[in-house]
Amino acid sequence: MLANRRLRPHVGWILVGVFSIGLLLANSRSLFVSLAIVVLLVLFVPRMRRRKLRSARQVTTLVTAATLICLFPFLLLHLQAGRDFTMRAADNFASGILHTSDDPYWQFRQMAWKEAWKRFEECPSAGEGFGVPFNFDIWDNDPRPHNTFLTVLYKMGLAGFLPLLTLLAVFFWPGLRAVQRNSTNRRVHFLQILILAQVSFCVWGGADALLESPFLASLFWAGMGTGLRMVEKFDFERAIGTLASSNVGWHRIPEGAT
Numbered sequence: 001m002l003a004n005r006r007l008r009p010h011v012g013w014i015l016v017g018v019f020s021i022g023l024l025l026a027n028s029r030s031l032f033v034s035l036a037i038v039v040l041l042v043l044f045v046p047r048m049r050r051r052k053l054r055s056a057r058q059v060t061t062l063v064t065a066a067t068l069i070c071l072f073p074f075l076l077l078h079l080q081a082g083r084d085f086t087m088r089a090a091d092n093f094a095s096g097i098l099h100t101s102d103d104p105y106w107q108f109r110q111m112a113w114k115e116a117w118k119r120f121e122e123c124p125s126a127g128e129g130f131g132v133p134f135n136f137d138i139w140d141n142d143p144r145p146h147n148t149f150l151t152v153l154y155k156m157g158l159a160g161f162l163p164l165l166t167l168l169a170v171f172f173w174p175g176l177r178a179v180q181r182n183s184t185n186r187r188v189h190f191l192q193i194l195i196l197a198q199v200s201f202c203v204w205g206g207a208d209a210l211l212e213s214p215f216l217a218s219l220f221w222a223g224m225g226t227g228l229r230m231v232e233k234f235d236f237e238r239a240i241g242t243l244a245s246s247n248v249g250w251h252r253i254p255e256g257a258t
Helices: 009-026 029-044 055-076 080-097 104-122 148-181 188-205 214-251
Strands: none
Touching: 009 029, 029 188, 104 148, 148 188, 148 214, 188 214
């Protein structure tokens, strides 16, 4: 919204600062990865950009926001508690992204994903069903493989996984087309934000529990429904505007013309 000048700069940058603090305190590597993927989508996916929006302004806004996000850890380094927290967050991020072989959480995920895939191969059509404990090798107290899509795949098989992919396609494809068709609508940015939020949810679900959590799942499905309603509303407003324009043109036809 800052890049599209739909939000006052002083208000927008305050919100960026608050978001940066929340992102830092969350201390979740999945959130950092999701944010990076969303920024790349904004820059390189044509349907997420307005036709009249200059890419230079968009890049400048995103780079400035990223700079502020990175600046807050340095500010916290002046406090002992902030210094300890920042160093721990940096170590966890480096371990999980750059040195995965030394990260116990990443190693657990790899083992859990292999176990889930093995269970899927045993019954690919309908899955193993619910109620079966997820116990394997050295881990016996975590019931989830920390991958929502893999969980659906091995628990429900292709019978449950393919409808889930269909639901996602029914949301994202019409949503992106609606953004492109209604690029002149001043409120289309809210649909863009909602689509990017759903992308973040999906990226998060690729490395953690999304649909298994009642709190995150409720936000995810509410976002899907709200997004589809926004698509319908934008297309309806566009159709009404087109009909009104055609009626005006019809009334201006000279008398006697064919």
